[in-house]
Amino acid sequence: MSSIETRIRTTREHILEVAGKCGRSNEVKLLAVSKTKPVEMIREAWECGQRDFGENYVQESVDKIAELSDLEGIVWHFIGPIQSNKSRPVAENFDWVHSIDRLKIARRLSEQRPNNMTPLNICLQVNIDNESTKSGFTANEVLAAAKEIVALKGVKLRGLMAIPAPSEGHEQQRRPFKAIRALMDRLKIQFPEQQLDTLSMGTTGDMGAAIEEGATIVRIGTALFGARDYSKA
Numbered sequence: 001m002s003s004i005e006t007r008i009r010t011t012r013e014h015i016l017e018v019a020g021k022c023g024r025s026n027e028v029k030l031l032a033v034s035k036t037k038p039v040e041m042i043r044e045a046w047e048c049g050q051r052d053f054g055e056n057y058v059q060e061s062v063d064k065i066a067e068l069s070d071l072e073g074i075v076w077h078f079i080g081p082i083q084s085n086k087s088r089p090v091a092e093n094f095d096w097v098h099s100i101d102r103l104k105i106a107r108r109l110s111e112q113r114p115n116n117m118t119p120l121n122i123c124l125q126v127n128i129d130n131e132s133t134k135s136g137f138t139a140n141e142v143l144a145a146a147k148e149i150v151a152l153k154g155v156k157l158r159g160l161m162a163i164p165a166p167s168e169g170h171e172q173q174r175r176p177f178k179a180i181r182a183l184m185d186r187l188k189i190q191f192p193e194q195q196l197d198t199l200s201m202g203t204t205g206d207m208g209a210a211i212e213e214g215a216t217i218v219r220i221g222t223a224l225f226g227a228r229d230y231s232k233a
């Protein structure tokens, strides 16, 4: 077995094991975060049955999507910050955007989504630690933002995404995820007619804690593709 095949298998087993322990088998999706990694690795992961891939940089990802257009059933998720002057290629090339951090971006993506494509699935990024350096809506802003976003035609609100500040202990890791989950519950009550089924949270270092708190998509890069070398990016 290739190392990617082994890593995908091990990661899937880990997800199933944690999810199973909380009685939530089969509802946690593995998003393979392939930023900075070559298309050959993505192709190899696809051959192992992986379908969902996450990218962070607009130009890099648009080039890769074009090169890999022969891979049937592949689903592309944008998970990085979006400058408003770079939103169009995201609207035209992706299936999902997890990193909606302000209303302006949601409005632009909605306007720029081509009419012949299904609405772009989006998650609101929540700045759960209220860190001034981090992007995203604060917990207090989410409900008002969602109210405007559900009225947009070119995007479909699916849930929330968070990147908590790194922390070591398992209980410490669970705390911000629990807060996101609580916010998601409020969102669902407020908008019962929306298909709010997505909690995008958990990376290589904290996926166990995230799944325990209800993650439905975990975004995993390092565990699948190895450490990233930014000097070459």
Ligand SMILES: *Cc1c(COP(=O)(O)O)cnc(C)c1O
Binding pocket: 033, 035, 056, 079, 080, 163, 203, 204, 205, 219, 220, 221, 222, 223
């Ligand atoms: C890079 C990235 C990941 C993957 O992180 P790993 O620690 O490599 O698993 C997940 N989410 C976001 C938003 C990222 O930018």
